[in-house]
Amino acid sequence: MTSDTAEVRQILDMNAYRPGDSAAAAVDRRLANLGAASVLFYRRPIEMAEAKGAWMTATDGTRYLDFYNNVPSVGHCHPEVVAAVSRQIARLNVHTRYVVEVVDDYLEALKAALPAPLGNVVMTCSGSEANDLAIRIARAATGGTGVIVTETAYHGNTALVTEVSPSALKRGSLPDWVIAVPPPSAAHHGNDIAAGFRASIEAALAEFAARGIRPAALLVDSIFSSDGIFADPAGFLAPAVEAVRAAGGLFIADEVQPGFARTGDAFWGFARHGVTPDMVTMGKPMGNGFPMAAVAARPDDLAAFCADTGYFNTFGGNPVAAAAGAAVLRVIAEEGLQANAQRIGGLLRARLRETAARDGRVSDIRGAGLFIGIDLADGSGRPDPALTVRVIDAMRDRGVLIGAAGRYGNTLKVRPPLCLGEDEAALFAEAFEAALA
Structure with a gap:
């Protein structure tokens, strides 16, 4: 296109x-x-x-x-999440300077779903806070300041994170320490998206070198949601991550949107690409509407940050948030929602491709699980x-x-709840086809 x-x-x-x-x-x-x-x-x-x-x-x-x-x-309003939050807030809700069993139970359950090297989890209240903290940790761990993002990325709304969110800026340009690269699409990189995206990252690293800026991190939403949703081919992200690490930077996987089983193929968006991030940020679906988020990091990287900067979050990781998060993990497992996302998402994409075959205005269908992009x-x-x-x-x-x-x-x-059924997916497809008429 x-x-x-x-x-x-x-x-x-x-x-x-x-x-x-x-x-x-x-x-x-x-x-x-x-x-x-x-x-x-x-x-x-x-x-x-x-x-x-x-x-x-x-x-x-x-x-x-x-x-x-x-x-x-x-x-x-999932009843198990509602019940868990209600029980906990009626019993105890306080900041994390006290030891509360429900908090550590949750952190251990969450870590069990993450790559083993990411042994520390710092809880926050929003994905914006999580990404802000991740950038600061990356800078402390690497000694660099430069951050690479994609050209229509959105990573949050703190002062620091807004500067790495090109799609949030109404005026002005990115600071010298931020470089935005094209998203991993065929339109930008042809048939070899993995090689093309790596080349874009290497060009950004070369530009940082020309500016005298050391790289700190590649920060991407692993489904590239704000860029238009780019999921395939699975594995294309790995060469770009290798390039950043070779230059001394870290890879931060922003899982605020693709995480927690939405892509169907895997629990995390990055897992579809066979990579282990240096940090994972998460939020939004983590508490099913309860405000909670987190950064998962390697202990040494977090220690490098904490050696110079104290960090405490009054509400991040409170017992009610932990209860909500634990309920979400249980529901995903007990109701088979990752498998449901894969199955219903596959059915929906197939139906949408049939629509695209009949109507040239539907120019592309992309995505994984129940995270789908429809280009018009x-x-x-x-x-x-x-x-x-x-x-x-x-x-x-x-x-x-x-x-x-x-x-x-x-x-x-397209991002419906993971409990979506076949009849509801069909209702969506019918409404879309009627809307095009």
Whole structure:
């Protein structure tokens, strides 16, 4: 697909309410409270009342099939998570300066799902905090400062992490210590994505050398979600990681979006590529809506950071968060949600490819498990964000919620709860086909 004349989109502007759009009193109230920092989905925002499983219900009684949010990954208001949080908050909730059994039980269960070398886990409250801390650890461990990301990456909203999130910037350019490379796509790297992506990383490392900057880390979301979702071929990430390590940098796998069984093939997005990260950051689906996140690191790297900088997080790793996280791990295992993501995701991609074969505006289908990207284009093959917005709105009118991603905002980002069933996947496919009509 060519991108001539296509406009680069800022991530928070995709399918968002804009001042001046028609709004209800509840929207006016929100805008009065949050002002310019308010971000609402859709030009006609929805006032939600409740949710269960893969469904959300608005205050007017309309039910929506949720393909938008990866936060309630095991299903909205899952009863086991609700019960675990309720029991713990009724018993004890305090910061981590006390020893509380539920916290260490959870950390050990989480570490059992991670590569063995990542023996320490530091809990935070958000993925932004986790990525911020990971960059600081990488700098302490390597003595470098340079960070390589992809050109439409989003890694969070602290001051430090915003600077490594090109898609969040509305004005200005990246600082000298950040280089953004093209995503691992056929459009940029041809048929050999592994070699092409490594070449992009090596070019960034050479540019750092020319600037007199030592590299600290390659930081990527291992499904490349904000870039438009690039999953295949499995293994393409390994050569890029080798190049960064050869130059003295570390590999930070941002698993905030692909982690916790969503890709189906593996529990973590990085595992599809046969690599062991130097650090893993995680968040969002970790607590199924309870605010929790973490950095998993090698003990020596964490010790290098802590030798110079004290770190403490009042709410990170509190007992209620640990209870929520432990419940999520149990539900994924007991309900077979990783296998479900692989099976239902495969069925859904097959159905979408049938649609693409009939309609040339569906220019590509990508993804793994229940993380799928659907590219929409015009008759000339150019990215068509206007069509994407129309499809998003038409699907909303049919009771299905979906969002956009990618450099030009023309990729539908498919991320339903992992408990999605065949009938619900079929409902999505039918709504998508009708929206294109």
